[in-house]
Amino acid sequence: MTCREVSGFLHDYVAGELEPDVLAEFNRHLDGCANCRAFLGQYRDTIALGREAAAGTMPDLPDDLVKAVLATLKK
Amino acid sequence: MDEAALATGLRAGDEQTFEALIRTHGSRLLAVARRILGNDEEAREAVHEAFISAFRAREQFQAQSRVSTWLHRIVVNAALQKLRVRKRRAEDAIDDLLPRFLPNGDHVERFVAWTEPADETVARHEIAEVVRRAIDQLPESYRTVLLLRDIEGLSTEESANALQTTANAVKIRLHRARMALRTLLAPHFQGANA
Numbered sequence: 471m472t473c474r475e476v477s478g479f480l481h482d483y484v485a486g487e488l489e490p491d492v493l494a495e496f497n498r499h500l501d502g503c504a505n506c507r508a509f510l511g512q513y514r515d516t517i518a519l520g521r522e523a524a525a526g527t528m529p530d531l532p533d534d535l536v537k538a539v540l541a542t543l544k545k
Numbered sequence: 546m547d548e549a550a551l552a553t554g555l556r557a558g559d560e561q562t563f564e565a566l567i568r569t570h571g572s573r574l575l576a577v578a579r580r581i582l583g584n585d586e587e588a589r590e591a592v593h594e595a596f597i598s599a600f601r602a603r604e605q606f607q608a609q610s611r612v613s614t615w616l617h618r619i620v621v622n623a624a625l626q627k628l629r630v631r632k633r634r635a636e637d638a639i640d641d642l643l644p645r646f647l648p649n650g651d652h653v654e655r656f657v658a659w660t661e662p663a664d665e666t667v668a669r670h671e672i673a674e675v676v677r678r679a680i681d682q683l684p685e686s687y688r689t690v691l692l693l694r695d696i697e698g699l700s701t702e703e704s705a706n707a708l709q710t711t712a713n714a715v716k717i718r719l720h721r722a723r724m725a726l727r728t729l730l731a732p733h734f735q736g737a738n739a
Contacts, residue, residue, distance in 0.1 A: 472646075472649070472650025472651065473646065473650055473651050473652045474646040474650040474651075474652075475650065477644055477646075477652075477724075478720075480720065480723075480724075481716055481717075481719060481720035481723070482716075505651075505652050505655055505656055506652070508656035508657050508658055509644070509652065509656045511658050511659070512656060512658070512659055512727050512731070513723060513724070513727055515659050515727075515730075516723050516726050516727040516730060517695050517723060519672065519676045519730065520676060520680065520691065520695045520696055520726065521695060521696060522669075522672075522673060522676070523672070523673040523674075523676035523677050523680070524576075524580060524696040528572050528573060528576050529572060529575050529576055529579065530572065531567075531568065531571040531572040531575060532589070535571065535575075535589055535592065535593065536564065536567050536568060536571065538593055539567055539592075539593050539596045539597065540560070540563075540564060540567070542593070542597055543560070543563070543597065543600055
């Protein structure tokens with residue numbers, strides 16, 4: 471398996487969806503390729519950073535929005 | 546009001562329950578709509594429309610579901626509907642943000658593990674801003690898939706339904722979106738590329 475092929479399998483690998491024979495080849499490549507291990511780490515970090523960036527961005531709920539929804543419902 | 550009481554009142558069409566529902570979940574749903582639409586005004590409209598849709602479809606609410614999950618799906622769909630009616634922008638190609646390979650299949654670039662900034666408290670806030678800006682730089686169709694799957698937590702199938710596409714298309718697009726986002730984030734982390 472080449473670095474290009476490993477790169478193409480990253481989504482399924484992270485999702486735990488690789489078939490056992492493909493997974494074995496994938497892991498064999500990773501064992502011998504520090505560059506792909508680092509790339510996989512960055513790929514995982516990217517997913518985690520996206521999740522963290524979304525957390526803690528909770529806006530205040532404008533009261534006029536609440537009133538507007540309730541007014542629409544009364545129509 | 547707890548989740549069970551909200552669900553019961555919701556199905557009964559009780560107006561006070563519905564107001565409690567809006568006040569309990571509105572802020573979180575507004576955040577979801579803002580992430581997808583990137584625009585306060587449209588996000589408010591999407592949340593407004595989502596609550597109206599939810600009220601009108603209240604009899605379809607399944608008792609075994611969580612109200613929060615049900616509302617989340619409704620607001621995601623309302624926001625996506627707004628994205629669809631927006632005048633379609635020409636999309637930038639994503640290829641320049643994907644990894645490059647030599648003819649033998651090796652990576653062109655050398656990678657090393659990303660490192661955490663030394664001052665964590667200041668950095669957390671700044672990193673989140675950097676990541677949000679990077680996500681906003683992704684071409685629209687990639688940004689949307691990444692938001693639905695990695696941030697809003699929809700499954701591949703749910704995302705495919707919401708985007709009116711196939712599960713396989715969602716997987717491919719998500720993978721490319723993640724790799725492009727990695728490229729955009731790399732310069733912000735010390736030692737991102739050797």
